[in-house]
Amino acid sequence: MQRFSPRAPQPATTMNTPQYPSAYASKKKRTEQIVFFLFRLLSGAVALSLLGILGFIIVKGFSVLSWDFLTLPPTDGMTSGGILPAIVGTLCLMAGSACFAFPIGIMSGIYMNEYARKGKLVRFIRMMTNNLAGIPSIVFGLFGMALFVNYLSFGDSILAGSLTLGLLALPIVIRTTEEALKDIPDAYREGSLALGATKAQTIWHVILPMAMPRVITGLILSLGRVSGETAPILFTCAAYFLPKLPESLFDQCMALPYHLYVVSTSGTDLEAQQPIAYGTALVLIIIVLLINLLANSLRKYFSNKIKTK
Amino acid sequence: MNLKQFCEVAMRRILTVSGFTTSIVILLIITFLFAEAAGLFRNKVVEEGYTLAVNRENPVENLSAEQIKLIFDEEITNWKQIGGIDCPIATFRLEQLTELYTEEELGENYERAGDCIAEQVEGQRGMIAFVPTDLVKDQEGIRLLEERNIKAGDVLLGDEWFPTATPSPLFGILPLVSGTLWVTFFAILIALPFGLAVAIYLSEVADERIRQVLKPVIELLNGIPSVVLGFFGLAVVVPFLQQTFDLPVGETGLAGSLILALMALPTIITVGEDAMRSCPVTMREASLALGASRWQTIYKVVVPYSISGITSGVVLGIGRAVGETMAVLMVTGNAAVMPHSILEPLRTIPATIAAELGEAPAGGAHYQSLFLLGVILFFITFFINLCVEYISSRNKR
Incomplete structure (x- = not known):
């Protein structure tokens, strides 16, 4: 505020006396330089801290990573061996939650954008979706335990875990679907309807294919979220140690994030478990990196394709 | 033709039902959490089956x-x-x-x-x-x-959390609530300057090339699983804090705050940046044409214009920090006592649920008290979301 104090030369006076740069202007310039430098510094710090975390885990985990580590079950009280059951478990959970969240989420998104009349109802549903997205993952865990594990008596199982994780992914899928549909110009809808197609046909043959790239990107990102969540599966599915692979939906399973939590905080020999923990963290990071990369390249690929049309 | 009409109606029905899924899920969450939590107040103070x-x-x-x-x-x-x-x-x-x-x-x-x-x-x-x-x-x-x-009063205002004590367990939630507030407060305190700086930098200062690099980096930070961050905290931040501040244990509230700050950052940055980008170019140009520098334009025009968006970003960041479980559970030391300083071990609500639910027998008072914590957590985040909703709806007008 003091920059506009009466002592500072007014722009009107500087107009008459051609003295550039004025003291005020150069001070202005200096402040700007300092502030922008600060911004650069802080942004650099954030980027560096992320690279630091990634680098630390990659460097420490790289020596652990081997074919055996990826394809053997844990042995000797989890102080040696691999993490195959955890990888398989996480893949099962991802697939299970996808089966649940993708169809319902996409359908819900279509309803919100294509069918529901704009007004209070849509606002209410959108508010509920946003609220669901904001609910902490541990509350999902509690809910999954109360509903799926105890009330519906699925027990600690992949089914209960997948459903709980699916609920977590649902808002992400709904939002991205809705946004993708919103960006499609009404001209396409009207064109299709004018040619005699029904609303369902329009959505199925015209709208969905056009929105698919962005919807798929959203789906992949939601899978990324699901793969890293621990709290919802703590009490619905995750097994502390289970060397055999899951055989049915009602089996418990190990999962990568839970395994990382277990080997880094509890167990028989924390020292000996350290390498396993680094390796598990690295595998998790790789999954996240791959998913991000896939989503980004899909986004780029499709945006180029649409441009060239 | 009939088949076509049938398909049409069926599709509309199915889509309508699925449209209400989220609302139904929220209702179910409220019902189930409440049903379990309310049971706590039907328990006697003395352990069930025993008497004095x-x-x-x-x-x-x-x-x-x-x-x-x-x-x-x-x-x-x-x-x-x-x-x-x-x-x-x-x-x-x-x-x-x-x-x-x-x-x-x-x-x-x-x-x-x-x-x-x-x-x-x-x-x-x-x-x-x-x-x-x-x-x-x-x-x-x-x-x-x-x-x-x-009694509800003993639970909500009690400052001792001893859920497994015999003969009478104590369910005072104040240590957990204040633990959560402390960790969240410091996390936002740390994340705020960084978050705002990066948001402003990305939307106003950085050129396109740097943006192309920095944006994915922020997205990646958002994607890192909390348990990996917790592990990083355990391996690096905790020993570092222990040495720097010469503490008996490194697992402190501050370690949790640092990790939480990292987790809240992407939310603050992306929402804040989006808000600032939506500021019309004409307003910026008008300000620059009047002789204001770029920095003056930012803090006198762009930031005031997008303040509600920035606020929602910060509030969402708070919501994320309040509910975060695994990272906090791993690095804060989990001592369920009233915190006196951020450099002591403390324990948050989500961490308590995660740590104790596995050992609490289903249906017992301890189990129900953890569901009560879940209800409290649910309402905190529900309230936060309503705030965001309110702020952004005011912005649209």
């Missing part, structure tokens, strides 16, 4: 959970201290029975255990016994204390 028995001459009516705990911890040693007769307190637990009596005296299946307990309690005026209800309910010589239910 006193001598007939002892006039004491009933005892609060805290008094019972203090008596059995031998911190209250005279009935006078809690308004009773002047007589020292002697406590008696079931385990002592086998020390005092032989197996023959107790009977093969403890059938005479009740008599033995009664004999003990009758013999000493200040005796209070914590024993199974079944054993003593028919005894003439002793009096069973009237049992109170757990």
Whole structure:
């Protein structure tokens, strides 16, 4: 505020006396330089801290990573061996939650954008979706335990875990679907309807294919979220140690994030478990990196394709 | 043609139903969490199946959970201290029975255990016994204390969390609530300058090339699983803090705040940046044309214009920090006491649920108290979301 104090030369006076740069202007310039430098510094710090975390885990985990580590079950009280059951478990959970969240989420998104009349109802549903997205993952865990594990008596199982994780992914899928549909110009809808197609046909043959790239990107990102969540599966599915692979939906399973939590905080020999923990963290990071990369390249690929049309 | 119409109607119906999924899920969450949590207040203060028995001459009516705990911890040693007769307190637990009596005296299946307990309690005026209800309910010589239910006030305002204490567990949630608030407050304090700086830098200062690099980096930070960040905290941040501040343990509130700040950053940055990008170019150009520098334009025009978006970003960041479980569970040390400094171990609500639900028997008071914590957490985040909704709806007008 003091920059506009009466002592500072007014722009009107500087107009008459051609003295550039004025003291005020150069001070202005200096402040700007300092502030922008600060911004650069802080942004650099954030980027560096992320690279630091990634680098630390990659460097420490790289020596652990081997074919055996990826394809053997844990042995000797989890102080040696691999993490195959955890990888398989996480893949099962991802697939299970996808089966649940993708169809319902996409359908819900279509309803919100294509069918529901704009007004209070849509606002209410959108508010509920946003609220669901904001609910902490541990509350999902509690809910999954109360509903799926105890009330519906699925027990600690992949089914209960997948459903709980699916609920977590649902808002992400709904939002991205809705946004993708919103960006499609009404001209396409009207064109299709004018040619005699029904609303369902329009959505199925015209709208969905056009929105698919962005919807798929959203789906992949939601899978990324699901793969890293621990709290919802703590009490619905995750097994502390289970060397055999899951055989049915009602089996418990190990999962990568839970395994990382277990080997880094509890167990028989924390020292000996350290390498396993680094390796598990690295595998998790790789999954996240791959998913991000896939989503980004899909986004780029499709945006180029649409441009060239 | 009929088939076509049928498909049309069926599709509309199915889509409508799925449109309401999220609302139904929220309703279900509320119902189930509440159903379990409300059960807590139907529990007696003394562990289920047990009772407290006193001598007939002892006039004491009933005892609060805290008094019972203090008596059995031998911190209250005279009935006078809690308004009773002047007589020292002697406590008696079931385990002592086998020390005092032989197996023959107790009977093969403890059938005479009740008599033995009664004999003990009758013999000493200040005796209070914590024993199974079944054993003593028919005894003439002793009096069973009237049992109170757990009170909402004791839970919501109690400052001691001892859910597994016997004879009477304490469910005061204040240490957990204040632990959560401390960690969140410091996390946002750390994340705010960084978050705002990066958001402004990305939207106003950085050129396109740097943006192309920095944006994915932020997205990646958002994607890192919390358990990996927690592991990083455990391996790097915790030892670092321990050395720098010369602490007895490195697992402190500050470690949790640092990790949480990292997790709240992407939310603050992306929402804030989006808000600032939506500021019309004409406003910026007008400001620049009037002779303002770029920095003056940013803090006098762009930031005020997008302040509601920035605020929603920060509030969403707070929501993320409040509910974060795994990272906090791993690095904050989990001591369920009232925090006095951020450099001490403390414990948050989500971490408590995650740490204790596995050991709490389903349907018991402890289990229900954890669901009560879930309800509280749910309402905190619900409230935060409503705030965001309100802020952004005001922005649109």
